[in-house]
Structures are given as structure tokens and as C-alpha cells.
Amino acid sequence: MKKALNFLINYLAQILIVITIIPLAIVFKQSFIKLMPCLVTVAVMYLDSKFNRYARIVGACNCVVYSIGYYTDGLYGSVLSTLLYSAPLQIVTFILWNKNKYKQGTKVKLLNNKNRIFAFLGIIVIAFVYIIIFSNFQTANYTFLQGIQFSLGLAATVLIMFGVVEGMFINTISIVLNFVQYLMMVLSGQFNQSTYLVMAVYSTYCLIVGTINWIKLYKEQQAEKVGNTTQTESN
Numbered sequence: 001m002k003k004a005l006n007f008l009i010n011y012l013a014q015i016l017i018v019i020t021i022i023p024l025a026i027v028f029k030q031s032f033i034k035l036m037p038c039l040v041t042v043a044v045m046y047l048d049s050k051f052n053r054y055a056r057i058v059g060a061c062n063c064v065v066y067s068i069g070y071y072t073d074g075l076y077g078s079v080l081s082t083l084l085y086s087a088p089l090q091i092v093t094f095i096l097w098n099k100n101k102y103k104q105g106t107k108v109k110l111l112n113n114k115n116r117i118f119a120f121l122g123i124i125v126i127a128f129v130y131i132i133i134f135s136n137f138q139t140a141n142y143t144f145l146q147g148i149q150f151s152l153g154l155a156a157t158v159l160i161m162f163g164v165v166e167g168m169f170i171n172t173i174s175i176v177l178n179f180v181q182y183l184m185m186v187l188s189g190q191f192n193q194s195t196y197l198v199m200a201v202y203s204t205y206c207l208i209v210g211t212i213n214w215i216k217l218y219k220e221q222q223a224e225k226v227g228n229t230t231q232t233e234s235n
Contacts, residue, residue: 014042017202021195028192034069037062038199045206051105051213056094063087073193076134077146081153093161100163108163108218116166119155123170126151145181149174165218168211175203 018039025035040062047055063082070078097106111119130147152174159167179200185193 011046013202013205014046017042017198021198024194024198028194030192030195031069031072033065034072034192035195037065037069038195040065041199042202045203049206049210049213051103051210051217053094053097053101053105056090056097060087060090060094063090074141075146077130077143077150081150085154086157089157089161093157096161097163102217102221105217106163107221108165108214110218111159111164111166119159119166119170123151123155126154142181142184145177145184149177149181152177165211165214168207168214172204172207172211175200175207179204 021035021038024030025038040058044055044059044062047058063086067079067082070076070082100106102108127147127150130150131143134143134146152170156167156171156174159170161167179197182193182197182200186197
């Protein structure tokens, strides 16, 4: 009984999400190809919130399935981001994190102010270029939001790949915009997008938890560095 209760407490959010999105998918007749990546994402985001590097491998595989659903919705920015950079960079991230292991994750660091400015300018430029290109596609939907999400997602993925804490903050902003996009789609009558809307809420929750864990890990690693330096000097 105690083990069952602990399991329920530890995985309550995941259980609630699964029992919410499956009925929604059935009621609004969402295709299996769009439901499946949502279910896999529940596991991926949980692993990610725990700073587990194996989330990257599962996530990379899941990107391929996600891209099919994005294409059918005319969300070309999401297709582009999942296939061209998200999936491959997640694999690269796993390799780099494996080389710089720290517990279940990797060693983390912060950007200096100069690099933060470069990252900010890079996000603006990429979003601007994306919006110009895809605004010419008549079947492309939510071009402005997609452009911002694409640039934020790219910056976050690259930064996270190198264990940069700011990448988690940027990723959280991107997911919040993702929630806004799916909320707009549902309010416009596309009720079959309800599962993705619920997933955006869950993803935001997991990223906030993950960001807190990254900050704790950074402080822990810095404390270890100070301790090692002090010990070396005393020797």
C-alpha cells in the first residue's frame, strides 16, 4: 500500500496528463499519429525535469513522429525545427553530456553578459528571417508565433546542449508561447488540438521544475569547485 501511494505521489502529474489527453483525443477524434508523440512526451518531460540525459535520446526519436502531425497542421516552423535541429541536436546533446557526466545529467554553467547579448540578438535575427520566409507560404499558419518559437527553440537547444542554464529559461518562454498558439487554435474551433494544449501546460510545469533543478545543480557544482580549490590551496 505504501509503495503504491509513493508511486501515485511521485507520478501524479504524469498520471493526470495521460488520463486527460486520451479521452480528449477520443472525443475530438484526434489521429493516433498525433496522440502517440504526446504520450511519449509525458515520459520525456519527466526525465528532462529530473535532469536525466537519456531524455535526449527518447526525445530525438519522438521528434520524427511529432513532425508528421505538425506538417498536417501547416505548422512548417515546427516541422523544420524538429527535423533539422531538434532531433539531431538532442542526439549531439546526449553525446556531449555523456562526455561531461555529472550524476544523471551534465556539468552546467552560466553565460557572461556579453554572450547573453549575442544570444538575444541571434534570437531576434533568426525570428525575423523565419517570418519573412514563411509569410510567403499561403498554407503556413501562425507565422509570427512560429517564428519566435523557432528562434527561441533553436537558441535553447544549442545552449542546453552545452549545459548552459539560460537555455532552460529560454525554453520555458518558448513553451509558454506554444501554449498560447494551441490555445488560439482551440478557441478558433480546432478542438482536436486540445491534447496539444494540455501537453503545453504539462511541458511548462516540467520545464519550471527542470529549471529549478538546473539552478540547484549549478550551485552544487560551484560549491564543489570552491571546496576543491580550498582543499588544493591547503595542501
